[in-house]
Amino acid sequence: MHPVPPSTAMALRSLALAYFVQATGALSVVGTLAAIAAEWHLRDEQAALLITVFGVTFALAAPLLQMAFGHLPRRRQVLIGLALFSTAAIIFALAPGYYILLAARIAMGLGAALIGPVLGALAAGLVEDEQQGSAIAMVLLGLSMAGLAGIPLATWAAQAWGPRTLFLAIGAAGLLTVVLIRSTVPAQAGGEKVSPSTLGRVVFDPILLPAYFVVFFAAAAVYATYAFLVPIIRDVFHGGEQTASLAMAVLGVSGVVGNLFVVRLARRYSADTLLVAGMAILGFDLMLLLVVPPTLAQLFGVLMLWAFATDIVWPSQQRRIAELSAQLRGVALAVTASFVFAGIALGSALAGFLYVRWGFHANLFGSLVLLALSWACLALSARRTLLTTKGIL
Known part of the structure; x- marks a missing residue:
């Protein structure tokens, strides 16, 4: 080369x-x-x-x-x-x-x-x-x-x-x-x-559509809590401005580590396997936040795991879409980006609604429900892919 x-x-x-x-x-x-x-x-x-x-x-x-x-x-x-x-x-x-x-x-x-x-x-x-x-x-x-x-x-x-x-x-x-x-x-x-017909075909493809909703609900699950991270640090963990900056730095470093980790594992494991693993770690992390005492030390430990999990989920989902859409990969990835930002929009709107009315734990429960919906869409997508491979669909 x-x-x-x-x-x-x-x-x-x-x-x-x-x-x-x-x-x-x-x-x-x-x-x-x-x-x-x-x-x-x-x-x-x-x-x-x-x-x-x-x-x-x-x-x-x-x-x-x-x-x-x-x-x-x-x-x-x-x-x-x-x-x-x-x-x-x-x-x-x-x-x-x-x-x-x-x-x-x-x-x-x-x-x-x-x-x-x-x-x-x-x-x-x-x-x-x-x-x-x-x-x-x-x-x-x-x-x-x-x-x-x-x-x-x-x-x-x-x-x-x-x-x-x-x-x-x-x-x-x-x-x-x-x-x-x-x-x-x-x-x-x-x-x-x-063309509109090409876009419609890519969006409503029976295999790709549930795959898009995997990342839609996953993004919504993350942002239903993440969008209000700074007010949560201020109100629940009693951290100041420097704490918020440090939290963002912890998320950034851990995210890069997760990205490097998934690059190496991608040579050995399928996108589905890594996606399931990342979502399982994220679900465990959300439940951990529900039960750990509200101390800054606990928060930073949870945030490290949070960023590690999400940076396994995102590239694995991109890889999965690319593998499912060989013919129109570029359009499918662009549609995936749209579903990601639509999920971010939904999660961010829910974050404010839940936090103001019921507090921090409502955000976590909301994230867990959205993550469960993402799991359900992944199962549906995997089932449709399997049926297509067998010539049933």
């Missing part, structure tokens, strides 16, 4: 930076929930709705934007999406009130929906066939680094300098990345526009 030329390596790093900025801007609201609520005088559940509207927007827009603009050159799609995302982050920072905040998050969701589905394909088009896996992995490193460093730093920055400064910085970083991509990533031909 020939080494990647330095100019191509620089282009891939630029795309990884775009993923880092997008993921940090999208998910930093979780760690800065209390700071945002304080700055704009919002209730915690109002602040959590900012996660929900982003997720709903991404879920609905990602496939529709590919239908409308999938024929455009991929670099142009990324540049337009990142410029929109970054400008919306700056509007968020300058927002005078809640409705402008909501509008800015919707615009950020639209920008992210245009970026996310094409970054991997753009990276793959920059290298030879045998180097495509490494190129995509390099771009996805930006997503991993957002969990490891971006979100913990965002949490700390919002507490130190305020959420307005944080989102100004995210917007500025995004616009600088636009310039960097424009100068380092060569233009490519446009992709194929996804």
Whole structure:
């Protein structure tokens, strides 16, 4: 295999930076929930709705934007999406009130929906066939680094300098990345526009549809508790601002460890096996949170296991979808991303509803119910796959 030329390596790093900025801007609201609520005088559940509207927007827009603009050159799609995302982050920072905040998050969701589905394909088009896996992995490193460093730093920055400064910085970083991509990533031909009939066939495929709902309910299960992690740390575990930043850092480090772990195990075990294992660990962790004393030491131990489990679940689910959809893999993975963000939206909305009315333990019970639904969908999907293999379906 020939080494990647330095100019191509620089282009891939630029795309990884775009993923880092997008993921940090999208998910930093979780760690800065209390700071945002304080700055704009919002209730915690109002602040959590900012996660929900982003997720709903991404879920609905990602496939529709590919239908409308999938024929455009991929670099142009990324540049337009990142410029929109970054400008919306700056509007968020300058927002005078809640409705402008909501509008800015919707615009950020639209920008992210245009970026996310094409970054991997753009990276793959920059290298030879045998180097495509490494190129995509390099771009996805930006997503991993957002969990490891971006979100913990965002949490700390919002507490130190305020959420307005944080989102100004995210917007500025995004616009600088636009310039960097424009100068380092060569233009490519446009992709194929996804027709409504193709999208419908991929969404409602009898094997793929329950597989999508596996990740939908899994994402909802995670965010029904995770979206309110900072208020939970404040109210239940009596931690301060530094504790929240440290919690995000623990989640990031443990998540990267889980990702490395699943990369090695994927050579020996099937996606179904790893998915079951990750969901079982997550269920055990949720039950552990129900019974352990509310001390910070116990919390950090549980969070380590939490991040480890979720970073087994996500790549295993992606692998499972890829294996089930050989013919239309790209469209199926884009639809999967929509179901993920729809799950995030549902879980985040439930998090505020449950916590405000019944407290921390209601969040955990809600997460367990959603995780059970994910298990049921996995069983249905596995059964349909088996029946198809035998020629019954």
